[in-house]
Amino acid sequence: xxxxxxxxxxxxxxxxxxxxxxxxxxxxxxxxxxxxxxxxxxxxxxxxxxxxxxxxxxxxxxxxxxxxxxxxxxxxxxxxxxxxxxxxxxxxxxxxxxxxxxxxxxxxxxxxxxxxxxxxxxxxxxxxxxxxxxxxxxxxxxxxxxxxxxxxxxxxxxxxxxxxxxxxxxxxxxxxxxxxxxxxxxxxxxxxxxxxxxxxxxxxxxxxxxxxxxxxxxxxxxxxxxxxxxxxxxxxxxxxxxxxxxxxxxxxxxxxxxxxxxxxxxxxxxxxxxxxxxxxxxxxxxx
Amino acid sequence: xxxxxxxxxxxxxxxxxxxxxxxxxxxxxxxxxxxxxxxxxxxxxxxxxxxxxxxxxxxxxxxxxxxxxxxxxxxxxxxxxxxxxxxxxxxxxxxxxxxxxxxxxxxxxxxxxxxxxxxxxxxxxxxxxxxxxxxxxxxxxxxxxxxxxxxxxxxxxxxxxxxxxxxxxxxxxxxxxxxxxxxxxxxxxxxxxxxxxxxxxxxxxxxxxxxxxxxxxxxxxxxxxxxxxxxxxxxxxxxxxxxxxxxxxxxxxxxxxxxxxxxxxxxxxxxxxxxxxxxxxxxxxxxxxxxxxxxxxxxxxxxxxxxxxxxxxxxxxxxxxxxx
Numbered sequence: 001x002x003x004x005x006x007x008x009x010x011x012x013x014x015x016x017x018x019x020x021x022x023x024x025x026x027x028x029x030x031x032x033x034x035x036x037x038x039x040x041x042x043x044x045x046x047x048x049x050x051x052x053x054x055x056x057x058x059x060x061x062x063x064x065x066x067x068x069x070x071x072x073x074x075x076x077x078x079x080x081x082x083x084x085x086x087x088x089x090x091x092x093x094x095x096x097x098x099x100x101x102x103x104x105x106x107x108x109x110x111x112x113x114x115x116x117x118x119x120x121x122x123x124x125x126x127x128x129x130x131x132x133x134x135x136x137x138x139x140x141x142x143x144x145x146x147x148x149x150x151x152x153x154x155x156x157x158x159x160x161x162x163x164x165x166x167x168x169x170x171x172x173x174x175x176x177x178x179x180x181x182x183x184x185x186x187x188x189x190x191x192x193x194x195x196x197x198x199x200x201x202x203x204x205x206x207x208x209x210x211x212x213x214x215x216x217x218x219x220x221x222x223x224x225x226x227x228x229x230x231x232x233x234x235x236x237x238x239x240x241x242x243x244x245x246x247x248x249x250x251x252x253x254x255x256x257x258x259x260x261x262x263x264x265x266x267x268x269x270x271x272x273x274x275x276x277x278x279x280x281x282x283x284x285x286x287x
Numbered sequence: 288x289x290x291x292x293x294x295x296x297x298x299x300x301x302x303x304x305x306x307x308x309x310x311x312x313x314x315x316x317x318x319x320x321x322x323x324x325x326x327x328x329x330x331x332x333x334x335x336x337x338x339x340x341x342x343x344x345x346x347x348x349x350x351x352x353x354x355x356x357x358x359x360x361x362x363x364x365x366x367x368x369x370x371x372x373x374x375x376x377x378x379x380x381x382x383x384x385x386x387x388x389x390x391x392x393x394x395x396x397x398x399x400x401x402x403x404x405x406x407x408x409x410x411x412x413x414x415x416x417x418x419x420x421x422x423x424x425x426x427x428x429x430x431x432x433x434x435x436x437x438x439x440x441x442x443x444x445x446x447x448x449x450x451x452x453x454x455x456x457x458x459x460x461x462x463x464x465x466x467x468x469x470x471x472x473x474x475x476x477x478x479x480x481x482x483x484x485x486x487x488x489x490x491x492x493x494x495x496x497x498x499x500x501x502x503x504x505x506x507x508x509x510x511x512x513x514x515x516x517x518x519x520x521x522x523x524x525x526x527x528x529x530x531x532x533x534x535x536x537x538x539x540x541x542x543x544x545x546x547x548x549x550x551x552x553x554x555x556x557x558x559x560x561x562x563x564x565x566x567x568x569x570x571x572x573x574x575x576x577x578x579x580x581x582x583x584x585x586x587x588x589x590x591x592x593x594x595x596x597x598x599x600x601x602x603x604x605x606x607x608x609x610x611x
Contacts, residue, residue, distance in 0.1 A: 025412035033432045090340025111344040117597045119538025183333040211440030214540040269438040
């Protein structure tokens with residue numbers, strides 16, 4: 001107390017102003033989130049009905065249903081992960097276990113960072129030009145999925161690489177000392193030990209896919225038809241939940257539907273973040 | 288087999304057994320060497336597979352760059368570089384179409400600057416709170432909140448901006464139409480908060496304890512130490528966070544499209560404006576001919592902006608590493 005009194009007025013003002021600013025900013029950030037989530041839930045949850053969730057939209061009956069969008073989101077997540085996961089994990093393994101050329105490693109890492117920085121609208125355009133037009137996939141879930149594969153590669157590579165780095169060198173030396181080949185060591189020691197990091201990468205990627213709209217608008221399109229077969233589903237245009245939100249709100253002015261979808265997306269984000277946290281915690285415990 | 292053995296003399300059997308053993312050994316040796324060849328083959332194949340995976344990121348960057356340049360250059364050539372970059376009028380569907388994208392470039396620049404101006408102070412101070420002020424229990428509540436903000440899809444930000452911010456703009460500033468640059472700036476400021484907070488927090492945490500202890504020992508208060516020692520020491524990390532935020536803001540399309548009004552005006556806080564991203568997204572679905580090519584040219588300009596920002600980010604981070 002005595003010490004405080006000794007300080008000059010200027011210092012005391014400085015102290016209290018900045019202290020207030022720090023607390024106010026943190027409060028503002030948290031309040032923003034609470035208001036955002038609260039507002040979306042209040043406006044959205046009353047409009048989540050069975051009809052909305054479990055039917056396809058019908059022009060004849062004049063009803064709106066988002067079942068096709070839910071299915072499309074699910075399909076595109078599965079497709080994207082099946083392709084991107086092996087490539088991304090493979091790239092991370094290459095960078096940490098195989099590559100010896102420092103320059104090459106830094107070039108690959110620079111490329112990965114560059115990919116992470118490219119905005120999704122550009123992915124959408126290139127996806128449209130390359131997958132939809134050049135490879136002839138048309139505007140379809142397949143084009144959209146392929147575009148997303150490139151987009152989530154950096155996420156998977158980075159999280160996998162981080163967890164590979166936490167595998168102790170003694171594991172590698174032990175395996176190689178017992179006569180294991182490199183691939184055998186990676187298959188039986190390295191990959192299982194870094195499983196949690198890979199899982200975290202998957203969850204983060206799912207979050208990105210669920211929230212993505214700009215990259216999908218021109219590649220996967222906005223279709224809302226439920227197809228019987230997998231092949232037909234992937235060769236047709238299909239809008240995910242985020243794209244559907246944009247279409248219903250901007251093109252048709254259906255704000256209630258928009259808020260219902262937003263509430264569903266928020267719930268998914270909450271689950272995804274919780275999952276990533278859990279996986280991350282397990283990773284830390286082990287390391 | 289028994290019959291044969293009986294007929295043969297004893298020595299023959301011994302010889303034959305020896306022969307068989309030899310053959311067995313030989314066989315084993317061949318299987319072993321075959322297994323080794325197989326194993327080496329698998330090793331080689333896997334080596335190649337992993338190499339291919341590693342090269343995928345480079346291929347993707349080359350593909351994207353290639354497509355952007357090839358698709359974007361023709362229209363710029365046709366319209367003329369100065370006409371395209373510094374033309375102040377965009378009327379792509381008019382009888383005498385004009386393709387000047389200066390309004391889009393300036394809107395993107397001003398929009399990003401505005402978002403940084405609001406987002407950086409709030410973000411940096413929140414990072415200070417998380418890294419230096421908050422108790423572990425409080426930080427354990429605030430940090431997940433920041434992560435959640437990062438996870439909210441941009442269309443949800445757009446929807447809320449459209450339903451809350453835009454009407455609020457109309458009321459507060461007496462506008463006929465609430466869709467304006469200011470609304471977009473506010474949405475962008477919120478959207479870039481998480482990147483700025485998490486990168487700055489990491490940087491602040493990396494400041495050596497001795498720096499702060501020395502400052503405290505000299506009689507500085509905790510707040511003085513944070514603002515006069517910790518933040519300057521964490522400068523390069525904080526700058527990296529800001530640059531990351533710039534990249535996010537300039538590349539955001541959907542949220543901005545829902546609140547900015549999408550009219551090709553020169554930027555003004557209360558005017559409906561079009562960003563580089565939204566110019567592309569808005570017209571892409573129905574454009575054709577030169578208009579469509581011009582959209583790819585806009586994307587190329589955006590891509591160049593992003594590449595410059597990426598290079599800057601890399602430079603700042605490298606410099607930071609050396610500094611440490």
